[in-house]
Amino acid sequence: MKEMINLAYTFTAMKYKGLLDTPLYLDEFGSRMDMGHRSEVLSLIKAFVDDNTFSQIFIVSHDVMQYTALPNAQVCVLCSDNIITPEVFNEHVRFEELTPE
Numbered sequence: 001m002k003e004m005i006n007l008a009y010t011f012t013a014m015k016y017k018g019l020l021d022t023p024l025y026l027d028e029f030g031s032r033m034d035m036g037h038r039s040e041v042l043s044l045i046k047a048f049v050d051d052n053t054f055s056q057i058f059i060v061s062h063d064v065m066q067y068t069a070l071p072n073a074q075v076c077v078l079c080s081d082n083i084i085t086p087e088v089f090n091e092h093v094r095f096e097e098l099t100p101e
Helices: 002-016 035-050 064-068
Strands: 024-027 057-060
Touching: 002 024, 035 057, 035 064
Parallel strands: 024 057
Antiparallel strands: none
16 A cells, blocks of 8 residues: 555655656566556556656566557566566667776
């Protein structure tokens, strides 16, 4: 329930401040919810995407259901050791090794 209240507060504050054209960041959102509630949360996130409520939504998750549920999502996998990867990922990302100046 705390996660939903925090999301509602964040959404309301962003709307009131006129910040809906900024990205929304969801870090492991819904990870402590049961499968039924997690499914409902994904429906809410899909509604945000379908309505273009936010300019971008970034979801950080180890839950394959979350990052494969959105059909137009671009998935960036930093380390595939502890997650199930979708068939297509990192198409839009280029990793480069940074060298100290």
